[in-house]
Each structure stands twice: as structure tokens, then as C-alpha cells.
Amino acid sequence: MRASIRTRIIRQTLKGTVLAGLALGLIPFAGSNALAQGSSILEEIVVTATRREESLQDVPISVATMSGERLNSLFTGGEDILALANRVPGLYAESSNGRAAPRFYLRGLGNIDFDLAASQPVSIVMDEVVMENTVLKSFPLFDLENIEIIRGPQGTLFGRNTTAGIVKINSRRPSHESSGYISGSLGTYTTGNLEAAYGGSLSPDTLAGRVSFVYRTRDNWISNGFTGEKDVMGEFEEIAGRVQLLWTPSDDFEALFSLQARSMEGTSSIFRANVFTTGSNELNQNFDRDVVYFDGGDNNPQGYDAFGATLMLDWDLGNSTITSITSFQDADGSSRGDIDGGVVDFTQTLTPPPGITFDPAAVNFPTGLDTLTFPGSIHVDSITEDGADTNQFTQEFRLASDTTGPFSWQVGAFYFDSELTVETETFSSFGFLGNPPQNTIVVYENTAWAVFGQGSYDVSDQLTLTAGVRYTDDEKDYRVDQYGQLLIDAGFDGFVDAFFSPINVSDDEVSWEVSANYAMSDSSSVFGRVSSGFRAQTIQGRDVAFFGTPTVAVPETITSYEIGYKADLADNRLRLNAAVFYYTIDDMQFSIIGGTGNAQQVINAKEGEATGGEVDLEWLATDNLMFTLGFAYNDTEIKDPSLSTTPCAYNEQPGGTGCTPTQPLDPSDSTKRLINGMPFPRVPESSWNFSARWGTPVGSDGEVFVFTDWIWQGESVMPLYESIEFDLDSQFEGGLKIGYRDLANNWEVALFGRNITDEENVKGFIDFSNLTGFVNEPAIWGIEGRVEFGE
Numbered sequence: 067m068r069a070s071i072r073t074r075i076i077r078q079t080l081k082g083t084v085l086a087g088l089a090l091g092l093i094p095f096a097g098s099n100a101l102a103q104g105s106s107i108l109e110e111i112v113v114t115a116t117r118r119e120e121s122l123q124d125v126p127i128s129v130a131t132m133s134g135e136r137l138n139s140l141f142t143g144g145e146d147i148l149a150l151a152n153r154v155p156g157l158y159a160e161s162s163n164g165r166a167a168p169r170f171y172l173r174g175l176g177n178i179d180f181d182l183a184a185s186q187p188v189s190i191v192m193d194e195v196v197m198e199n200t201v202l203k204s205f206p207l208f209d210l211e212n213i214e215i216i217r218g219p220q221g222t223l224f225g226r227n228t229t230a231g232i233v234k235i236n237s238r239r240p241s242h243e244s245s246g247y248i249s250g251s252l253g254t255y256t257t258g259n260l261e262a263a264y265g266g267s268l269s270p271d272t273l274a275g276r277v278s279f280v281y282r283t284r285d286n287w288i289s290n291g292f293t294g295e296k297d298v299m300g301e302f303e304e305i306a307g308r309v310q311l312l313w314t315p316s317d318d319f320e321a322l323f324s325l326q327a328r329s330m331e332g333t334s335s336i337f338r339a340n341v342f343t344t345g346s347n348e349l350n351q352n353f354d355r356d357v358v359y360f361d362g363g364d365n366n367p368q369g370y371d372a373f374g375a376t377l378m379l380d381w382d383l384g385n386s387t388i389t390s391i392t393s394f395q396d397a398d399g400s401s402r403g404d405i406d407g408g409v410v411d412f413t414q415t416l417t418p419p420p421g422i423t424f425d426p427a428a429v430n431f432p433t434g435l436d437t438l439t440f441p442g443s444i445h446v447d448s449i450t451e452d453g454a455d456t457n458q459f460t461q462e463f464r465l466a467s468d469t470t471g472p473f474s475w476q477v478g479a480f481y482f483d484s485e486l487t488v489e490t491e492t493f494s495s496f497g498f499l500g501n502p503p504q505n506t507i508v509v510y511e512n513t514a515w516a517v518f519g520q521g522s523y524d525v526s527d528q529l530t531l532t533a534g535v536r537y538t539d540d541e542k543d544y545r546v547d548q549y550g551q552l553l554i555d556a557g558f559d560g561f562v563d564a565f566f567s568p569i570n571v572s573d574d575e576v577s578w579e580v581s582a583n584y585a586m587s588d589s590s591s592v593f594g595r596v597s598s599g600f601r602a603q604t605i606q607g608r609d610v611a612f613f614g615t616p617t618v619a620v621p622e623t624i625t626s627y628e629i630g631y632k633a634d635l636a637d638n639r640l641r642l643n644a645a646v647f648y649y650t651i652d653d654m655q656f657s658i659i660g661g662t663g664n665a666q667q668v669i670n671a672k673e674g675e676a677t678g679g680e681v682d683l684e685w686l687a688t689d690n691l692m693f694t695l696g697f698a699y700n701d702t703e704i705k706d707p708s709l710s711t712t713p714c715a716y717n718e719q720p721g722g723t724g725c726t727p728t729q730p731l732d733p734s735d736s737t738k739r740l741i742n743g744m745p746f747p748r749v750p751e752s753s754w755n756f757s758a759r760w761g762t763p764v765g766s767d768g769e770v771f772v773f774t775d776w777i778w779q780g781e782s783v784m785p786l787y788e789s790i791e792f793d794l795d796s797q798f799e800g801g802l803k804i805g806y807r808d809l810a811n812n813w814e815v816a817l818f819g820r821n822i823t824d825e826e827n828v829k830g831f832i833d834f835s836n837l838t839g840f841v842n843e844p845a846i847w848g849i850e851g852r853v854e855f856g857e
Contacts (some may be wrong), residue, residue: 202458238263251851701745
């Protein structure tokens with residue numbers, strides 16, 4: 067994909083940031099401090115789940131964290147934010163938009179909608195700023211202090227669209243102590259990952275700064291078997307940077323200014339036609355990780371740019387603190403793809419490649435003509451490009467107590483304003499009668515404001531009670547700015563102008579929470595929490611590009627109950643956090659994706675219900691051997707006896723080429739299947755994660771170490787309905803790192819592997835035309851090095 071002028075400007079700016087960071091980073095190498103070898107206790111973990119700094123063990127919320135080696139190891143193979151999937155109990159992530167638009171799930175709750183306007187019940191909060199649009203959620207992760215996964219509704223302090231929880235990303239802030247690092251890796255498929263950061267004092271005690279960047283790349287490695295092109299897909303090149311300035315002119319005021327930018331180009335998701343066989347969910351002979359057969363889509367290019375600026379101000383008033391957070395975020399780009407994942411030959415003269423299935427007379431929609439297709443039967447020749455241009459402005463004010471008394475409190479106000487323009491190229495964009503192609507363009511606007519407050523009271527040295535409430539007003543507008551050329555050339559533009567009138571929906575909701583935390587001893591506590599939240603009303607208008615009508619879903623509201631136990635055991639060598647939960651959702655929002663009608667719609671179910679729990683365990687078995695273990699269980703159920711959806715194209719005859727849905731037929735519409743009693747889509751019922759690190763001394767200042775991490779997820783159902791082909795079996799992946807660390811000079815070198823058993827795990831599907839699927843990343847092996855310097 068050819069870079070735009072804006073892309074080239076951003077790249078040049080970021081490359082300048084890279085050089086500055088490297089130059090600064092070379093200065094303090096000679097002064098590196100030695101690190102202590104081994105440790106005798108687990109370090110205290112500080113989190114900001116309540117918008118204050120508190121010990122993880124004192125917060126009456128189910129929170130898991132990732133930091134340090136366990137976090138950094140995820141990205142040595144060039145991975146993006148999706149690498150967080152299953153790394154802590156209850157968190158899942160996936161995407162059908164490549165590296166551009168991730169979808170997150172917590173406690174079984176998420177949204178399978180791939181549209182760039184889709185809302186999500188898991189909020190991404192990066193450096194105290196909500197990243198609302200799915201494109202903004204995909205900003206690369208680097209130079210991080212930690213990541214907090216906050217489970218359950220967070221409607222009081224964080225607001226709407228947090229019914230499942232929050233992934234809270236905290237970058238390393240500037241300080242007056244000089245510190246930084248350089249980290250690089252090189253692996254198979256010329257996969258590269260280069261990170262660097264440096265920060266320190268620019269003016270003693272007054273101005274500090276930090277600059278950081280990341281560069282991730284991979285060469286093409288997937289061939290197009292139809293065109294004969296070798297290694298033309300699978301690449302990516304991503305560069306991102308961040309510059310921060312911390313100004314502290316006095317003891318009672320500080321200002322933190324942050325700029326960040328991103329530029330990414332590469333290949334979007336790779337869709338593979340008919341890699342399932344009717345009656346089976348196993349990958350068949352049509353699947354070859356290194357080869358696809360595309361007759362369109364320009365080899366599935368993708369490119370996105372992003373830019374953001376945030377100003378955080380803190381005033382210390384003595385017994386309280388005022389915080390102001392002002393932020394602007396912007397992103398734009400597009401993804402193009404051969405969605406059917408195969409070849410449609412109207413001439414019926416091509417010779418299918420040996421070893422894959424084909425159909426010599428597949429009936430094509432909408433022409434009704436017989437076509438030769440491969441791999442397998444393809445009834446819709448689909449090539450689509452979607453582009454997003456989005457921006458958001460947020461402003462938050464908080465006033466929080468800063469005393470040592472038994473009562474602490476905070477109040478605040480929040481404002482949000484965003485605009486998203488989505489441009490879709492489909493068959494309806496084709497220009498007849500000599501007209502140039504014209505795409506469908508729709509615009510979404512969203513404004514919201516809220517006021518909130520929360521207070522905690524120490525009833526005794528053991529018991530703390532907390533209560534909070536938030537009022538939110540949310541308004542969404544939708545309009546069609548441009549219709550596909552086919553509608554215009556056919557003379558229907560006047561009709562659709564009248565039929566697709568602008569949509570305006572608004573609502574206001576109250577969210578609240580009540581919790582109690584009881585310290586059983588100095589090292590253990592139990593908590594109980596009842597909380598509510600809501601996902602704002604949703605407008606889904608992408609179907610306009612396919613001659614459909616927009617759909618609207620009313621807000622969903624959740625009421626959640628949970629109890630938990632937190633303890634530091636075995637002389638602070640074992641940390642155990644566990645929680646169980648139950649929640650119900652009224653007017654639960656679901657997305658109907660695909661099916662025989664190739665729909666993209668939002669609907670409301672009467673109710674959803676879930677029960678489950680999580681366990682997080684860290685164990686320092688010896689001074690040089692560390693284990694982590696996590697487990698999550700989610701039992702979810704859709705509860706709406708009349709709700710149904712159109713399933714995939716199916717053929718129950720012997721030798722049929724469609725899928726086999728197993729849900730009961732809707733008595734009022736035989737083309738649909740009832741989904742009452744189905745689990746929430748896409749989320750495994752159970753999942754595990756495990757990591758272990760062992761080291762042994764070498765000489766007086768060295769260490770040889772081995773680190774390994776593994777994830778396992780149980781069975782899950784990908785669509786809203788149940789089908790043999792789209793029900794996933796259990797899956798797993800593992801990582802490995804073996805290396806040497808110089809503890810005196812604080813550098814290391816290691817061999818690494820990601821997906822070391824080269825598992826071929828299905829991650830998504832397309833069901834409207836054929837049995838299309840897409841899979842995880844291949845095994846990546848390589849070498850990495852890292853050096854840290856300063857304090």
C-alpha cells in the first residue's frame with residue numbers, strides 16, 4: 067500500500083523521535099547500577115483501579131495486573147495488543163480487522179461486531195483516557211509501567227460502555243531520575259521488534275521528560291496460489307512513539323503533557339475459503355498456512371495512522387486534589403480484503419490447483435449464473451474495503467480528598483465528543499454507464515456528559531465501606547453522506563434519501579456501586595461488591611452499503627454481584643486472589659453478523675445471565691523460581707424465548723457444502739434459528755494461563771534463566787447460533803525464552819519462541835457464502851537483547 071502524505075510526515079516525525087531516543091539512551095551506559103540477584107518476597111503491586119494509587123490487595127475489586135518480563139515477552143515476536151488474550155483469567159481478545167480493530171471480552175461479555183462503528187462493553191483506558199473507537203483501541207503497547215485488567219462493571223468512576231470491565235494501560239511516566247532501555251529482537255519471517263526509551267531531568271526538580279518508541283515489522287510470507295505470486299501477504303510495518311513532559315514548578319502543582327503517534331501498514335486479516343468441511347470443525351485439506359487463493363482484494367492491504375495529545379493537571383489544595391485531563395485523539399485508515407477467501411470464475415475455464423476442493427457449477431449471487439469456484443463452493447464473490455476517520459475529545463475534572471482520616475471521597479464531571487466517518491467499498495460502489503465508482507459513506511456523531519461521586523469510610527481498622535453513583539447523558543446521531551454508485555446509477559438515490567433519514571437516539575442512565583472490604587488479618591481480606599453499569603444505545607448503519615437498513619439497539623444495563631478473597635501467604639511468597647460473580651443484563655445488545663442474508667445488525671435480547679469466577683496466583687517457590695497461574699470460568703446464557711437469527715447458508719443433503727446449524731427453527735420464520743439458551747458468543751467457558759521463570763547464578767554477577775508462558779482456552783461458540791462447523795474445540799499456545807542476564811550491567815540476551823508448537827488455531831469465521839475461517843499467527847523463533855540503564 068502506498069503511504070499517504072500524512073503517513074510519510076508521521077513516519078518522519080517518529081523516526082526523528084527514534085533517533086533522539088537512541089542518542090539519549092547511549093549516555094548513561096557506563097553508569098548502570100547493579101541489580102540484586104534473586105528476591106525473598108513478592109513485591110507489593112500498586113494499582114489505580116479506583117482512580118487512586120492503592121495496593122492491589124486493598125482494592126475491593128477483582129483486578130489482575132501484568133508488568134515486567136511477563137508482559138514484555140508477549141511482543142518479542144511482533145505481536146500487537148491481541149497478545150493479551152487469555153494472559154489473565156477472564157480476558158479474551160480477537161479481531162477480523164488485522165492489527166487495526168481489536169475486540170475484547172471479560173467475564174464472558176463482549177461484542178463480535180467487526181464494524182468500525184461497533185461499541186464494546188470492555189473499555190480501553192490508556193493513560194487515564196478512554197479509547198472509545200475500535201481503531202483507537204489498537205494503539206501499540208510499549209514502555210509500560212503495567213496493565214490493569216479490572217473485572218466487572220466500572221460505571222461509577224469510568225462511565226458507560228464498561229459493563230464487562232476495563233483494560234487499563236499505564237505508560238511509564240517521566241521522573242527526575244534518569245532511566246531507560248533498548249530492546250530488540252529478530253525472528254523468523256524477518257520479524258523484528260525494536261523498542262527504546264529514555265527519560266530524566268531537563269531542569270532540576272522542575273522539568274522532566276521521557277521519549278519512547280517502538281518499531282515492529284515482518285516480511286510477507288503468504289503466497290497467492292491463484293496469481294502465482296510468492297510471499298505477497300502477511301507483512302506489517304508499524305512505528306509508534308510517545309513524548310512526555312512533566313512540569314512541577316511547585317510542590318502543589320504538576321502538569322503532564324503527552325504526545326503519541328502511530329503509523330501502520332501491512333496485511334489485513336487473511337480469510338481462507340472453505341477450510342471447514344460440512345459436519346466438521348477441523349481444518350481440512352483446503353488449509354495451508356502459507357498459501358491462499360485470492361482473485362481480488364489486492365492482497366488484502368491495510369494502513370492506519372493515529373495521533374493523540376493529552377494534558378493532565380494536578381493541583382494539591384492541602385486536604386484535596388483537583389485533577390484535569392484534557393485529551394484529543396485522532397485516527398484514520400482503511401483495510402481491504404478478499405472476503406470470500408477464494409476464486410470465482412465466471413468463464414468456468416480455470417484449472418483448480420491439485421489437492422483442494424472445487425465446485426464446477428456454484429450458483430453465483432446475485433447473477434444466478436453457474437461459476438467455477440475454489441477452494442470449495444463460493445456463492446458470493448465478495449471484495450470489500452472499509453475505512454475509518456475518527457476523532458474524539460474528552461475532558462474530565464476530579465476533586466478528590468487527600469487526608470488520612472477515615473473518610474475519603476472524590477467527585478467529578480466528564481465530557482465526551484466524537485465523530486466517525488466510515489467509507490465502504492462494495493459491489494454497490496461499481497460505476498455503471500461510465501460513471502466513476504462511488505462508495506457508501508456514513509457518519510456517526512456521539513456526545514456524552516456525566517457527573518459522578520464516590521466515597522469510602524473506614525468503619526473500623528478492619529472494615530471499609532464504599533459507595534458511588536454516576537449520572538450519564540448520551541446522544542448519538544447517524545446520517546448517510548453518500549450512497550453506493552449502483553444505487554445512484556439505478557435512479558434510487560432519491561428513494562433512499564427519503565427512506566434512510568438521519569437517526570438520532572439519546573438516553574440517560576444512573577450507574578452505582580456498593581462494596582465492603584474486610585481485613586481478616588494483616589495479610590488477607592474478603593470483599594463483596596454490588597455494581598451496575600450500562601452500554602449506551604447503538605446504531606449500526608453498515609448495511610446501507612448492501613441495500614439494507616440501519617438498526618438501533620437500546621442501552622443494555624447490568625447488575626453484578628461478586629465476592630472475593632485476597633491473601634499474601636507463605637511469608638509473602640504466595641499471592642492468591644480469587645473472586646466469584648453473578649450478573650444479569652437487561653436489554654442485552656447482540657450483533658447479527660453474516661448469515662445467509664449477510665446482515666450486520668444490532669438487536670436486544672430480553673436478558674443475559676452469567677455465573678463464574680477467576681483465580682490469580684503468584685508463587686515465589688524459591689529465590690530463583692517463580693510461578694504464576696490463572697483460571698477463569700464463565701457460564702453464560704441468552705434468555706429470550708422469542709429471539710432468533712438467520713444462520714449460515716446450510717445444506718443438510720448428503721454431500722452438502724454448507725454448515726449445519728443445530729438450534730431449533732423459529733416457528734414464525736423457518737429461515738431463522740432460536741438462540742434462547744445459547745452461551746454468549748466467542749468466549750471460552752473456561753481458560754487457564756501459566757508462566758514459570760527459573761534462574762541459576764553464573765559467576766558473581768550473571769544468571770542463566772528460562773521463562774515459559776502458556777495459555778489454554780476451552781470450547782466456545784463463534785456465532786450467536788450453534789453450528790458444528792463454527793463451534794471451536796479447546797486451543798492452546800506457548801512461549802519460551804532462554805537467556806543470560808548480566809546483573810551488574812543490567813543487560814540480557816536470549817533465544818525466544820512464540821507459539822512454539824506452531825498450533826493452527828481458528829480465530830474467526832465468515833458464514834454468509836461459504837465455510838471461511840482465519841487462524842492465529844505461526845510459530846516465531848528468534849533472538850532478542852535488552853539493556854536497561856539508570857535508576
